[in-house]
Amino acid sequence: MKARAETEIKCFHCQKSYAPDFLISGEVIRSGVAEIIKKRNPAWTPSNLICLSCLNLFRSEYIEDALEEEKGELSQLDLAVIESLKEQETLTENLNLAFDKDLTIGQRMSDRVASFGGSWVFVALFFLAFFVWMGVNTALILARPFDPYPYILLNLVLSCLAAVQAPVIMMSQNRMEAKDRLRSEHDYQVNLKAELEIRHLHEKLDVLLKHQWQKLLEIQQIQMDLMKELAFKNPGSS
Incomplete structure (x- = not known):
């Protein structure tokens, strides 16, 4: 009985006596589990011995902490993504309102003239005025027409109309090109932001998977x- 007591060794944690085969040296315990043992027992060193029962308890605690940490990392990842989106300025906006609010009266008039000149209403009114002009200036209606055939005054009016309408339409087209260029730059910024966010998410996922x-x-x-x-x-x- 005395010889048996001499061969038994106390566990460093629970201070119970066990046979040497039932004790594990701290040198073979994994670092993660050893850190938990160290927190519970500050005097723990790798040369100490611990019983299998206590070691299994610390192993279970390590696994639980690891799983809880995994859940915590997932929630922190979501919060980090949301926070990064909040800190950056939102790029989505209504470019039409932002562009149109700075237009002058002349620019607005040119846009309306260009819009009206490119409609079927203008074409119909043009032909109506054209035929009315020719009809009024025929010898059958007026004895002394103000613009008899070959309608020189009508040609002058049409030439002046074309001369004025062409630059007005070109001014409107230039503004449309400027708006398209602004829209392209805005699309580039949005795409770049999306690319950076996706790359950021990929990096976080890689780190998370590695852990x-x-x-x-x-x-x-x-x-x-x-x-x-x-x-x-x-x-x-077996």
Whole structure:
């Protein structure tokens, strides 16, 4: 009985006496589990011994902390993405309102003239006025027409109309080109922001997956250690 007591060694954590085969040296315990033991027992050193029961408790605690940390990392990732979106200025806006509010009266009039000149209403009114002009200036209606055939005054009016309408339409087209250029720049900024956000998310996912793989490998190694210990305790069960 005395010889048996001499061969038993106390566990550093629970201070219970066990056979040497039931104790594990701190040198072979994984660093993650050893850190938890160190937190509970500040005097712990790798040369100390701990029983399998206490070691399994610390292993379970390490696995629980690892899983909780995984959940915490997921929530922190979501918060980081939301925070990055909040801090940056929103680029989406109504470019038509932003562009039109700075137009002058002359520019607004030119846009309306260009819009009216490119409509079927203008074409219909033009032909109506054209035929009315020719009809009024025929010898059958007026004895002394103010613009007899070949309608020189009508040609002058049409030439003046074309001379005035052409630059007005060109001014409107230049503003449309400026608006299109502004829209292209805005689309580029939005696409660039989206690309940076996607790249940022990819980097976070890569870091998260790397951490997950490391923790899964550590958990798997702990499980393998437990299986080896069970096989060592029950060599004839296989």
